[in-house]
Amino acid sequence: MKTSTTLISIISYFFVLLFVYAAVSKILDFENxxxxxxxxxxxTSYAGMxxxxxxxxxxxxxxxxxxxxxxxxxxxxxxxxxxxxxxYIYMILHYSDSIPCSCGGILEKMDWDQHLIFNIICVVLxxxxxxxxxxxxxxxxxxVFINSAxxxxxxxxxxxxxxxxxxxxxxxxxxxxxxxxxHPIVEDKVLELxxxxxxxxxxxxxxLFLGNKSFPLQITSVEKAFTTLHSMRIYPDRTDFYYTNxxxxxxxxxxxxxDGSVPIIYxxxxxxxxAYTISxxxxxxxxxxxxxxxxxxxxxxxxTTGEYELGSLTLNRQPKFTIFDxxxxxxxxxxxxxxxxxxxxxxxxxxxxxxxxxxxFLVANERxxxxxxxxxxxxxxxxxxxxxTLSNGNTKLKTRPLxxxxxMTTNGPFLFNHSHLIGKHEPKDRWKxxxxxxxxxxxxxxxxxxxxxxxIDNKPVSQFMVTNQYLYAIAGKKLIRYRYRTSYVxxxxxGEAENLNKE
Numbered sequence: 019m020k021t022s023t024t025l026i027s028i029i030s031y032f033f034v035l036l037f038v039y040a041a042v043s044k045i046l047d048f049e050n051x052x053x054x055x056x057x058x059x060x061x062t063s064y065a066g067m068x069x070x071x072x073x074x075x076x077x078x079x080x081x082x083x084x085x086x087x088x089x090x091x092x093x094x095x096x097x098x099x100x101x102x103x104x105x106y107i108y109m110i111l112h113y114s115d116s117i118p119c120s121c122g123g124i125l126e127k128m129d130w131d132q133h134l135i136f137n138i139i140c141v142v143l144x145x146x147x148x149x150x151x152x153x154x155x156x157x158x159x160x161x162v163f164i165n166s167a168x169x170x171x172x173x174x175x176x177x178x179x180x181x182x183x184x185x186x187x188x189x190x191x192x193x194x195x196x197x198x199x200x201h202p203i204v205e206d207k208v209l210e211l212x213x214x215x216x217x218x219x220x221x222x223x224x225x226l227f228l229g230n231k232s233f234p235l236q237i238t239s240v241e242k243a244f245t246t247l248h249s250m251r252i253y254p255d256r257t258d259f260y261y262t263n264x265x266x267x268x269x270x271x272x273x274x275x276x277d278g279s280v281p282i283i284y285x286x287x288x289x290x291x292x293a294y295t296i297s298x299x300x301x302x303x304x305x306x307x308x309x310x311x312x313x314x315x316x317x318x319x320x321x322t323t324g325e326y327e328l329g330s331l332t333l334n335r336q337p338k339f340t341i342f343d344x345x346x347x348x349x350x351x352x353x354x355x356x357x358x359x360x361x362x363x364x365x366x367x368x369x370x371x372x373x374x375x376x377x378x379f380l381v382a383n384e385r386x387x388x389x390x391x392x393x394x395x396x397x398x399x400x401x402x403x404x405x406x407t408l409s410n411g412n413t414k415l416k417t418r419p420l421x422x423x424x425x426m427t428t429n430g431p432f433l434f435n436h437s438h439l440i441g442k443h444e445p446k447d448r449w450k451x452x453x454x455x456x457x458x459x460x461x462x463x464x465x466x467x468x469x470x471x472x473x474i475d476n477k478p479v480s481q482f483m484v485t486n487q488y489l490y491a492i493a494g495k496k497l498i499r500y501r502y503r504t505s506y507v508x509x510x511x512x513g514e515a516e517n518l519n520k521e
Contacts, residue, residue, distance in 0.1 A: 096144045218482075227288065274308055281303060303318050305359075432509065
């Protein structure tokens with residue numbers, strides 16, 4: 019009998035020390051604890067609630083264990099806690115897309131497999147103490163087994179239900195809690211640029227093409243070896259215009275030089291410096307997406323309403339331009355609130371428009387028939403702008419607007435968005451040293467995750483582009499190529515992902 023009492027006391031005080039240490043460690047570094055919960059692949063959307071709940075339950079369990087009259091209840095609490103932790107780690111190891119960093123504190127030297135074994139041992143110890151207590155107090159054994167089974171089952175179900183609920187919330191009903199993919203990209207190669215005005219024009223097989231705002235009549239290419247920049251001067255067949263915004267895009271083996279303020283579009287081969295006029299004076303535009311050599315999607319400013327609208331420009335039909343004035347939705351003025359970025363994805367053959375000042379992007383087919391209006395995970399559903407109209411009729415913003423999205427690129431059904439807003443439970447200091455990219459699906463309502471791109475030489479990323487093989491970025495005077503870690507290939511490529519590997 020004395021041996022049984024001693025065993026119960028030893029196990030009880032073991033749990034007291036464990037939970038006191040765990041609770042105090044979390045309290046002393048509470049902000050970091052919340053961030054860790056928020057980045058958990060399983061509990062992201064409940065970080066706020068769970069961070070407080072876990073500490074509270076741990077301290078209550080300690081109080082119960084220290085009271086001889088309530089010790090049995092405390093042991094059941096210990097069993098429930100350790101079962102929950104065990105199921106959580108098991109699901110991390112077997113059902114999570116990524117394995118987060120190991121826990122800190124007393125268990126910081128353990129990897130996740132060792133941590134799982136430690137927790138299973140704790141569950142066994144709690145059960146042993148409960149059984150010993152019931153024998154000491156001469157409690158019905160069947161009742162003890164039923165209560166123990168109920169605690170184990172209930173604790174397991176709570177974690178499982180939280181996981182499925184959190185998954186649905188994070189992916190489809192997110193409350194602006196990001197799930198970061200740990201180190202999904204690795205710097206591969208870096209090229210030095212001669213100025214900071216380069217931008218991505220497109221990619222063709224093994225060649226990456228760049229345009230330059232300072233030298234608009236120049237196309238620059240980089241081969242797969244990623245060792246040398248090759249520049250070619252472009253000679254348009256007509257030069258009797260005053261350009262204000264000459265830009266470059268490539269599609270396949272062709273390049274397109276255009277300025278919607280003229281308005282004109284030239285076309286040439288990426289191997290030929292001569293560019294020929296294919297469209298002149300058909301429509302004024304301020305953005306253009308190339309579908310093919312005859313079909314384009316443009317954003318215009320309506321001559322009747324003064325608002326931004328999308329339209330299609332088809333060179334082999336009459337009329338050549340067709341406006342689709344129901345696509346961009348007016349909230350305030352139809353100009354600043356409808357501002358955004360237009361692109362075309364050649365793999366899915368979809369037109370995508372991402373709003374700058376609200377949490378929405380739209381997806382349409384090549385004929386500009388709307389297919390989806392999808393949202394980003396932030397909560398800015400209405401553009402926070404304050405426009406004023408000057409005496410000369412021009413519209414300006416009275417105060418600085420809240421920018422939501424800074425830029426985006428696509429690769430098949432995946433949209434990569436450079437977000438401008440910090441989410442819940444994110445360390446503010448991290449935003450000073452890195453750019454945040456959020457990943458979405460364009461074929462359904464789903465958020466896949468986020469990752470950081472580190473600043474290079476204290477310069478943030480100004481441009482980025484994603485392919486099946488690499489992620490490219492421009493930061494200051496550096497052109498950087500990143501490769502993907504194997505376990506994150508499915509977030510970047512349009513083909514079947516490889517089996518997930520632990521990093």
